Amino acid sequence: MADHTDYRLAFLLPQTRQLLAIRTRDAAELPRMDIPRWSRPAEQLTKLIRGKWNIRTTVLDFIESDSGAAPCAILEMTTPNWCSEWEGFSTVDLDRVSLSDNERRCLTALLEDQPSSSPFSRPGWIVEAQRWIQESVGDQDVEFNEDIRQLSAGGHFVLVRMGTRRGPAYWLKATGFPNAHELALTRTLVRYFPQFLPPLVAAREDWNAWVTEEVGQTLRENFDASTLTRASRSLASLQRRSLSLVGSLLAAGCCDQRLPAVEAQVDPLIEYLKEVMEYQVSVKVPRLGGNRLLEIGGILHLACARMQELEIPDSLTHNDINPGNILLDETRCVIIDWAEAGVGNPFLEFQLLSEHVARQGERARAWEAQARSQYKVLWLDLLPEAVIDRAFALAPVLAIATCLFGRGDWLHSPRRADLNFQSYTRSLARHLDRAARSPELLEALWR
Numbered sequence: 001m002a003d004h005t006d007y008r009l010a011f012l013l014p015q016t017r018q019l020l021a022i023r024t025r026d027a028a029e030l031p032r033m034d035i036p037r038w039s040r041p042a043e044q045l046t047k048l049i050r051g052k053w054n055i056r057t058t059v060l061d062f063i064e065s066d067s068g069a070a071p072c073a074i075l076e077m078t079t080p081n082w083c084s085e086w087e088g089f090s091t092v093d094l095d096r097v098s099l100s101d102n103e104r105r106c107l108t109a110l111l112e113d114q115p116s117s118s119p120f121s122r123p124g125w126i127v128e129a130q131r132w133i134q135e136s137v138g139d140q141d142v143e144f145n146e147d148i149r150q151l152s153a154g155g156h157f158v159l160v161r162m163g164t165r166r167g168p169a170y171w172l173k174a175t176g177f178p179n180a181h182e183l184a185l186t187r188t189l190v191r192y193f194p195q196f197l198p199p200l201v202a203a204r205e206d207w208n209a210w211v212t213e214e215v216g217q218t219l220r221e222n223f224d225a226s227t228l229t230r231a232s233r234s235l236a237s238l239q240r241r242s243l244s245l246v247g248s249l250l251a252a253g254c255c256d257q258r259l260p261a262v263e264a265q266v267d268p269l270i271e272y273l274k275e276v277m278e279y280q281v282s283v284k285v286p287r288l289g290g291n292r293l294l295e296i297g298g299i300l301h302l303a304c305a306r307m308q309e310l311e312i313p314d315s316l317t318h319n320d321i322n323p324g325n326i327l328l329d330e331t332r333c334v335i336i337d338w339a340e341a342g343v344g345n346p347f348l349e350f351q352l353l354s355e356h357v358a359r360q361g362e363r364a365r366a367w368e369a370q371a372r373s374q375y376k377v378l379w380l381d382l383l384p385e386a387v388i389d390r391a392f393a394l395a396p397v398l399a400i401a402t403c404l405f406g407r408g409d410w411l412h413s414p415r416r417a418d419l420n421f422q423s424y425t426r427s428l429a430r431h432l433d434r435a436a437r438s439p440e441l442l443e444a445l446w447r
Helices: 041-053 101-111 125-136 182-192 225-251 259-264 266-277 290-309 346-358 362-377 385-405 419-436 439-446
Strands: 004-013 018-023 032-036 057-063 072-077 089-092 144-152 158-164 170-174 200-204 209-213 255-257 315-317 326-328 333-335 342-344
Touching (some): 004 041, 004 057, 004 101, 018 101, 032 041, 041 057, 041 144, 057 101, 057 125, 057 144, 125 158, 125 170, 125 200, 125 209, 182 200, 182 209, 182 225, 225 315, 225 326, 225 333, 225 342, 225 346, 225 362, 255 259, 259 266, 259 290, 266 385, 290 385, 290 419, 290 439, 315 346, 346 362, 346 385, 362 385, 385 419
Parallel strands (some): 255 342
Antiparallel strands (some): 004 032, 018 089, 144 158, 158 170, 170 209, 200 209
């Protein structure tokens, strides 16, 4: 089950502050459930629990055991009058259940209603959030239904969709470290570019949370030539409108991904890649040698120089642009999830979107060509066609380097030692290697 994660489930009854477990002869056990390893745990657990026991739950927190046991998910029961005994559950005292010290402390705090460091670890927070939304929407009555979809949970991070009986659904999002800046960034971007982000309904500093109206479907759910072209044109329009606001965006917390900043980190990035390549244990793909990585570093320096020679103005960048973060309805196309927002070369952003599209197969690649043509049209009044074509040729290798660079802070943080992150950077290094061999890139570099 290496590709799955096993969770122990601690069900809490909110009204009586009791724990449900499955009794055995001498003790009690928490039920268990496994989910795909790379899925969203909160979304998968609430979905599977409803399918198995026909109950609705809210994930309050995840606790890593300090005894080596499977992680524990703490869930609030939100289905009233559930006959738990029919499924073999019964209320139990904590001392009847095998728990690590850390798990026992956390569960005791919840059952005794002790103050919590996170507002989302308290039973009943969903109801409080709904009241807050109802009070914040002044032009209509909001009546929620039972369609609550929780995508993430744990600590200060929450993402949940709340359906309504009429009118739009609402999305509540909250973030903590290292993405605590996303609320302030989102409010700034909504102020500058209201037509390109979902309508912001409410925000509260004490939760570091905000609420937006739902807008249509994601590009992933409604993917065809027409929607991809609309998304590409909207991206270009947003970038064009941001050209005069670069200084304000940087002051608001957007990361600096302008080419001089990226190029200044090329050598440290290459040294890091040389280091993590030595840690590779998989034999499925060969390691990139140090000499090849140095060659790639030289290509990146030259590509940065060539792109800067084109004098393309910097714009707002999203840095996690993908079909799941683009929403469309009949009249609007908006972009969500701005935690990684930055300022940089706009053509690198379009390249990142193109990479996602290309993975969808031959038909999608044909659609991407149409979208690229439309994206190009929106820049022709500002840039010569030859400049745009050369930028497209230089963009693939620089877009990968910009992804690796990120916000520019991880090279000097504990994250550089994280094994999953090291695996991710090795994957990016192999993408860099392939992009650096492109005939189109080499022609753009040397002509």
